[in-house]
Amino acid sequence: MATSPDLVPTPAQTPADPLLDVRDLHVEFRTRDGVAKAVNGVNYTVHAGETLAVLGESGSGKSVTAQAIMGILDTPPGFVTRGQVLFQGRDLLTMSAEERRKVRGARIAMIFQDALSALNPVLTVGEQLGEMFRVHRGASRKEARAKAIELMDRVRIPAARDRVRDYPHQFSGGMRQRVMIAMAMALEPDLIIADEPTTALDVTVQAQVMDLLAELQREFTMGLILITHDLGVVADVADKIAVMYAGRIVETAPVHDIYRAPAHPYTRGLLRSIPRLDRKGRELYAIKGLPPSLLHIPPGCPFHPRCAQARGRELCRSDLPALLPVVGGRASACHFWKETLGDDNAAADRAGA
Amino acid sequence: MPDAQDPLEPVDPHQAVAPAGGYGGGFDLAAADAQILEGPAGRAQDGGPLAKPRSLWSDAWHDLRRNPIFIVSALIILFLLFIVIWPQAITTQDPLKANLAMSQAGPSAGHPFGFDNQGRDVYTRVVYGARASVSVGLCATIGVVLAGSALGALAGYFGGWWDAVLSRISDIFFGIPVILGGLVFLSVVTNSTIWPVVGFMVLLGWPQVARIARGSVITARQNDYVLAARALGAGDSRLLLRHIAPNAVAPVIVVGTIALGTYIALEATLSYLGVGLRPPTVSWGIDISDASNQIRNAPHMLLWPAGALSLTVLAFIMLGDAVRDALDPKLR
Numbered sequence: 001m002a003t004s005p006d007l008v009p010t011p012a013q014t015p016a017d018p019l020l021d022v023r024d025l026h027v028e029f030r031t032r033d034g035v036a037k038a039v040n041g042v043n044y045t046v047h048a049g050e051t052l053a054v055l056g057e058s059g060s061g062k063s064v065t066a067q068a069i070m071g072i073l074d075t076p077p078g079f080v081t082r083g084q085v086l087f088q089g090r091d092l093l094t095m096s097a098e099e100r101r102k103v104r105g106a107r108i109a110m111i112f113q114d115a116l117s118a119l120n121p122v123l124t125v126g127e128q129l130g131e132m133f134r135v136h137r138g139a140s141r142k143e144a145r146a147k148a149i150e151l152m153d154r155v156r157i158p159a160a161r162d163r164v165r166d167y168p169h170q171f172s173g174g175m176r177q178r179v180m181i182a183m184a185m186a187l188e189p190d191l192i193i194a195d196e197p198t199t200a201l202d203v204t205v206q207a208q209v210m211d212l213l214a215e216l217q218r219e220f221t222m223g224l225i226l227i228t229h230d231l232g233v234v235a236d237v238a239d240k241i242a243v244m245y246a247g248r249i250v251e252t253a254p255v256h257d258i259y260r261a262p263a264h265p266y267t268r269g270l271l272r273s274i275p276r277l278d279r280k281g282r283e284l285y286a287i288k289g290l291p292p293s294l295l296h297i298p299p300g301c302p303f304h305p306r307c308a309q310a311r312g313r314e315l316c317r318s319d320l321p322a323l324l325p326v327v328g329g330r331a332s333a334c335h336f337w338k339e340t341l342g343d344d345n346a347a348a349d350r351a352g353a
Numbered sequence: 354m355p356d357a358q359d360p361l362e363p364v365d366p367h368q369a370v371a372p373a374g375g376y377g378g379g380f381d382l383a384a385a386d387a388q389i390l391e392g393p394a395g396r397a398q399d400g401g402p403l404a405k406p407r408s409l410w411s412d413a414w415h416d417l418r419r420n421p422i423f424i425v426s427a428l429i430i431l432f433l434l435f436i437v438i439w440p441q442a443i444t445t446q447d448p449l450k451a452n453l454a455m456s457q458a459g460p461s462a463g464h465p466f467g468f469d470n471q472g473r474d475v476y477t478r479v480v481y482g483a484r485a486s487v488s489v490g491l492c493a494t495i496g497v498v499l500a501g502s503a504l505g506a507l508a509g510y511f512g513g514w515w516d517a518v519l520s521r522i523s524d525i526f527f528g529i530p531v532i533l534g535g536l537v538f539l540s541v542v543t544n545s546t547i548w549p550v551v552g553f554m555v556l557l558g559w560p561q562v563a564r565i566a567r568g569s570v571i572t573a574r575q576n577d578y579v580l581a582a583r584a585l586g587a588g589d590s591r592l593l594l595r596h597i598a599p600n601a602v603a604p605v606i607v608v609g610t611i612a613l614g615t616y617i618a619l620e621a622t623l624s625y626l627g628v629g630l631r632p633p634t635v636s637w638g639i640d641i642s643d644a645s646n647q648i649r650n651a652p653h654m655l656l657w658p659a660g661a662l663s664l665t666v667l668a669f670i671m672l673g674d675a676v677r678d679a680l681d682p683k684l685r
Contacts, residue, residue: 072583105586112584117577122599131595135586183585 017089018045019223020069020108020191025083027061027068027247029294030076036294038064038078040247043323046191049221051214053228053238053255055270057291061247062227066193069225070110071100088190106136109184111213113196115176119168125152125179126164132186151182155212174205178212185216191223198233210237231274235259243267246292246302249323253330263332263341265309301335309336413679423675429668437487440480448473448481448635457651467653470643475654478635479661485636486665489547489554490617496555497616498609501562506601508563509570510593516567523560531557531619532626539628550629554616565608569601576600603680611673614666621662637662 027039039061046052056062067073068080071092085092087108092100112118120128129151130144139147145164152160155178168176177197184192194213198206214237217224228234234241234255241258243251243266251264262268269287289306292298298305300317310316315335323333326341334340417423436443452472459467466475508516534557542549573579574597582596623629624638625645632639637658644654 070584072580101586101588103586104584110581110584112577112581114577118581120578120582120596120600123595131582131587132585135588135591180581183581 018086019048019050019088020044020046020225021084021086022065022069023084023086025065025068025085026081027064027073027078028081029078031295034295037297038247038294039068040297041083042244042247042249044242044249044252046223046225048190048223049217050240051217051224051226051238053226053234053241054244055228055231055234055241056244057229059291059294060244061294062244063195064247065244066110066195066225066227070104070108070193072104072110102136105132105189106187107189108191108193109187109189111177111180111184111192111194111197114200115173115180116168116200118180119176121168124165124167125171128168129164129179129183129186132183136187147186151186152179154185155179155182155216157182173201174209177201177205177209181209181213181216185220188220189222191225192217193225193227195227196229197226199228199230206233213237231259231270243270246297247294248302248333250303250333251331252323254328257328257330261341263326263330263337264334265307265340266303268340269306269308301333309334309339413676416679417675420675420678422671423679426668426671426675429664430672433483433487433665433668436480437484440484444474444477444480446474446477448477449633450474457647457654459651459653466657467651469640469651469654470647475640475657478640479637479657481635482637482640482658482661483665485547485630485634486617486620486638486662489550489620489630490613490669492547492551493554493558493616493620494609494613496551497558497562497612498605500555501559502566502602502605504559505563505566505568506570506593506598509567509601510574510589510597512571519563520567523563526557526560529557532622535619535623535628536626539623542628545631545634547630547634550620550623553623554619558612558616561612562605562608565604566601569604570597573597573601607673607677607680610676611670614669614673617669618662618666 022042022044025039025042026037029036029038042061042065044052044054054062054065064073064078067078069085069087069092073080080093083093087103092103095103119125123131126145126148129148130139130141133139133144133147134141149160149164152164157163157175157178163171168179171179177200181197184194192213197213198209201209210233213224216222226234226238238255240252240254242249243258243264245266251258251262251267253263258267259271262271266287269285272285273287275284287306292302292305300315300319301307301310301321304310304316307316313336319335321333321335323331326332326337332340450473452468455464455468455472456470457468458464458472461467464474464476466479469475469478504519508519535553538553538556539549570593574592579592579596582592587596620629620636621638621641624636625642627642629638630636640658641655641662644651644658648655
């Protein structure tokens with residue numbers, strides 16, 4: 001496996017030691033049909049106050065990576081087979097179950113995609129928010145209720161004092177996602193993993209929720225891992241991006257560079273397939289084919305069967321490209337990254353340098 | 354029924370009035386937008402005319418109150434419970450007092466159901482017989498539901514070898530024919546209290562509830578909110594008791610309520626066969642057994658306890674049906 005190129009720190013001042021350092025993480029699912037290799041050597045780091053966006057299609061391993069970090073993989077069938085997850089310098093994977101449980105929620109929290117299914121339908125939101133304080137802080141019922149109201153105010157749920165007794169189904173989608181965010185924020189964790197936090201929401205509410213998340217992140221200088229397949233959401237809030245394909249990171253870059261000039265053909269394909277107003281009337285680009293089955297990942301570069309640049313080249317079929325530094329603090333796992341960068345005119349100069 | 358019109362009545366103050374509570378972090382545009390988009394209007398839409406929070410249970414209760422089957426069965430059961438607790442309220446006689454001179458005599462003043470073989474008052478025995486039947490039924494159901502749901506929930510939650518072992522054991526118990534098992538196990542018992550019978554029913558009944566509980570826990574544990582609660586630091590016991598159990602308990606309650614009626618019938622069956630309750634305990638099953646060979650001479654001896662038994666079993670099974678309809682509309 002390739003050594004991980006440490007991503008450049010963001011413009012914001014960050015301490016030298018990353019908050020979270022995932023090293024060579026491997027996760028597999030042992031199913032009846034065989035072993036599905038969901039994550040195959042993922043490396044990334046997140047510093048305090050920094051937002052890392054993890055992009056990828058369904059099945060690219062982005063959510064499984066997050067579940068492995070949280071320690072909520074379903075075992076069996078899911079197993080972490082290799083790697084380290086260093087959180088504030090300590091390896092989460094070697095901690096005892098009880099130690100990890102104490103980290104979850106208090107130090108690392110998670111926001112789920114669909115808040116309606118991620119909130120318990122038979123408990124009021126106040127009970128569920130208060131539970132955070134009862135589990136981790138041993139608060140009394142009354143204290144927990146007061147804290148719940150305070151949290152709901154903080155995420156700007158109107159009339160928190162009255163709504164604290166309502167059930168999740170009585171909230172609108174955006175308000176429910178605010179409740180989820182409040183739960184994740186409750187104990188002021190150092191790191192939040194948001195797994196497609198806005199996918200289930202409509203566009204106007206998406207923006208509100210993302211703004212809220214970004215604002216709270218700044219206020220508490222938390223690290224944020226934003227898992228998404230929506231390139232539009234990423235552009236505004238992320239500091240850096242990691243693009244995943246078939247359980248590997250294929251490209252990492254500071255956020256704006258990747259939009260200007262992707263260094264991996266897969267990223268290029270993703271960017272081209274965004275509908276754009278100035279290309280109205282023309283057929284929308286789509287990456288050909290389907291993502292590979294994780295039971296049978298193709299040899300060589302896993303993307304080569306769909307790649308516009310491989311063009312049947314032997315190297316793409318035989319050798320797995322490592323994620324190596326390219327230019328400007330970026331890394332790409334493509335044998336022909338120069339070509340990819342180069343045929344984009346805007347970036348031609350930099351690529352040649 | 355009281356307050357049948359109440360869904361129309363309550364007016365949620367928040368529908369009309371702007372929220373009184375502050376916004377905590379001060380008033381700002383985003384909050385104002387959110388308020389406009391999703392404030393009182395959203396609430397009125399979500400809550401409908403009944404804007405008070407309604408959980409599964411209050412929803413079920415709302416359905417039940419309107420179900421005539423529930424009302425009839427509940428009234429019968431309430432009356433039964435009343436005579437179980439206080440039989441003296443409707444009979445002043447002693448169910449064990451025998452007057453051989455009156456053996457098999459028909460109805461007479463003060464003895465509306467007549468007398469049995471040994472000259473005991475059939476009416477009084479029917480009234481006192483409810484006590485044995487209902488207490489056996491209730492105790493057996495409570496035992497079965499507790500044992501079955503605990504074992505089933507653990508099997509469903511932890512899975513793996515514990516689940517495999519438990520499932521095989523419950524298969525074995527499923528395979529024992531109830532009557533044969535009763536004849537074998539209970540014929541060696543000499544204790545004349547209800548406990549051997551209750552114990553036997555729990556022993557043979559728990560696998561049924563365990564299977565239901567296991568299935569519904571497996572369904573409930575796959576929900577995102579269980580994963581979310583785990584991601585936010587809840588341990589196994591909290592997940593199981595607070596997040597999974599309340600969402601998995603409805604089918605168990607349904608099965609338990611319906612089973613109650615069948616346990617009452619089973620008690621009568623076992624007592625009829627002479628391996629259930631023993632005299633001097635007063636039981637409908639025993640009385641039916643005593644009366645069965647006198648059916649031509651004195652049919653009243655059989656009809657009254659058998660009628661009481663049928664009515665009781667019917668009431669509990671109807672209650673179970675109504676509860677099932679209310680808790681699990683999909684089964685209807």
